[in-house]
Amino acid sequence: MAAMHNIFLIGLPGSGKSTIGRILAQRLNKPFFDIDVLIERECGEHISTIFEHYGEQYFRSCESRLLAQVAQSEGNAVVATGGGVVTKAENRSLIRSRGVSVYLMVDPQTALDRLNRQHHEKQAQGEVPEIRPLLIGSDPLKSLRTLLQDRSIWYEDAHFTCSTLNKSAQRVAQEIIAMFISSGELVGEPPILDVQRIHVDKGYNAVVEWGGLGRLPLHLKKLNLPPRVFLITDSHIHKLYASMIMGTLSSAGFEPQLYTVPAGEVSKSQEQLSALYDWLIKQRAERGEAIIALGGGMVGDVVGYAAATYLRGVPLVQVPTSLLAQVDSAIGGKTGINHVMGKNLIGTFYHPRLVLVDPATLLTLPIRERTEGWAEVVKYGIILDTELFARLEEYADTLREFTNPPATLLCQIVMNCIALKAAIIEEDEREQGRRTILNYGHTVAHALENVAGYGEFLHGEAVSLGMVVAGSIAQQAGLFPEAELVRQNKLLEALGLPTSYAGSVHVKDILSAIQLDKKVAGKQVRWVLPKQMGDVTVTPVPNELVESVITAFFAEKRP
Incomplete structure (x- = not known):
């Protein structure tokens, strides 16, 4: 998936090198090697026994030889090194020349707690746990502190440092991948870049590039913008990307200013918009200076609306990081906020100067947020593209599990959707x-x-349920064959999306909220209904049919 050098994980025993390494290798579709395991396999003995029988010098010799063997023969692997690999200059030189190193930072007490937990878990499973050779003694905590003191100068010389404190192994892996993406270390093999010119307003490019986030400054320079730019993101994306992106922008000669909104649909509000205006005014943002929206659909919508209305319009760059935003909301110029009476009731059309889409960011999304995006992709297949729908059916398991997802496939699907919408x-x-x-x-x-309240559902989850209802209305209206409705719902389920509802909303509330839909004309809701895969119609539907389908679907619960 990714063309980059070997990834060497370094750090104290208990820092999580083996566990995190396996996750990274799976996410990045790379082979994984654990040097300690390779040594044990070659010698046929546990490391503690090797230390006891042959001494530490012999062990370090084996360690260096196997490290060199893996580094030179693989060239594109994730390698969990031993905690002491950095003590030899030849190893440090090899790691620096043959890949990128990541220091997994952990304090000695946390490392010891993890090692003890692993020890007890193995005992509970009936295994004979091994005691780390350098931790044998009456005070292992003191030993870890000494190791850290002796080795910290070499650990801290790594290309990247990632704290593991109070984080799951999955979270640490996400942060490491985010570092690679935003620093430009992650690229396609071969490089994957596609451009869709969107001919509206003055025209702009939607660029799909695997690892493109790290090359954001290069894309911005093509727009001939003033050096000061305003990077706006949410609190989740901030933790993953903000620091590195600010650094790459500064290194490229830009003067980035950073603002972070709270994550979640709650920020698509007049209150958050007003706070954003306040910040821009205090920064004395000028009309020619660009605003960069870095994040998912919420960020793109509210930041886009701010860009459209501040000083009657300033340059906007959309950098969507969620699947839903990449294939849908960042394309087409819709911006806006929610109102207490309904979603997206306040907004405008305002096209960006550039949309930079990096599907590699999907590797860092939580499963639920990644999954919701497939609803919009399925939508395109149903309304416009039977070949896309069939392709999603073919690769549904791979796309849902996201284990070793092919970069080329993801980029092609995203660009397919962008081209359809364009x-x-x-x-x-x-x-x-x-x-x-x-x-x-x-x-x-x-x-x-x-009705359920913003935050109860992710948007893609609600769209999935909405397609089930709309498909059922179309089927009962005699427009959509039942076999095709089954096919639609089966694909939604295969991609991990909901197709049934077990909540407690009332039908009358749903029906009332539908009347606020933007497609209402002459007080009649115009429904988008499929006739067959790749073909839809927009038509009013008798109220009795709508109420019947919605009542059956939501299984109304009365007090």
Whole structure:
């Protein structure tokens, strides 16, 4: 998946090198090698026994030889090194020349707690746990402190440092991948870059590039912007990318200013928008200076609206990091905020100067947030592209599990969706006609989000349920064959999306919220309904049919 050098994990015993290494290797589709395991396999003995029988010098000799063997023969692996590998100059030189090193930082007490926990877990499983040779003695905590003191100068010389304190192994792996992406270390093999020109307004490019986030400054320079830029992100993305992106922008000659909004749909509000205006005014942001929206759909929507309205419009760059935003919300110029009465009721159309899409960021998403994005991808297949739908069916297991996801496949799917949406918005920029079909599943989705409360569902989850309802209405109206409805719902389930609802909303509340839908004309809701895969219609539906399907689906619970 990624063309980069070997990744060497270094750090104290108990820092998580082996566990985190396996996760990284799986996420990045790389082979994994644990040097301690290789030594034990070659010698046929536990490391403690090797120390006892042959001494530490013999062990270090084996360690250096196997490290060199892996580094020179593989060239593209994740390697969990031994804690003391950095003590030899030849090893440090090899690591620096043959890859990137990541120091997994941990304090001695936490490291000891982890080692003790592993020891007890192995005992509980009936195994005979091994005691680390350098920790044998009456005071292992003191030994770890001494090791850290002796080795810290070499650990801290690593290319990257990642704290493991109070973090799961999955979270640490996410942060390491984010470091690689934002620093430009992660690229496609061969390099993957595709550009879709979107011919609306003055025209702009949607660039899909695996690892492209690390090359954000290069893309910005092509826009001939003033050096000062305003990077706005949310609290989740801030932790993963903000520091490295600010650094790469500064190194490239930009003067980045950073603002962070709270993560979650709650930030798509008038209050957060006002706070954003306050910050821009205090920064004395000028009309020619660009705002960069780094994050998912919420960030793109509220930041885009701020860019559209501050000083009557300043340059906007969309850098979507979620699948949903990459294939849908960052494309097409829709910006806005929610109102207490409904979703996206306040907003405008405002096109960015650039959309930079890096599908590698999906590697750092929590499973639920990555999964929700597939709803919008499925939507494109149903309304526009039967080949895309079939491709999703073929690769559903790979895409859902996201184990060793092919970079080329992900980039192709994302660009496919962008191209489909670009063709629609070029024909109908302001959603006066054909663009309405992009709202398939959204009538019920927006009503459900409003009634259940923003945050109860992720947007893609609500869209999935909305497509099930809309598909059922189409089927009962005689438009959509039952076999195709089953096929739609089966794919949604295969991708990990919900197709049934077990909550407690009331049908009357859903029906009332639907009347606030943006597609209402003449007090009638115009439903986007499929006729067959790749073909939909926009039409009113008798209220009795709508109420019947929605009542059956939501299994109304009365007090």
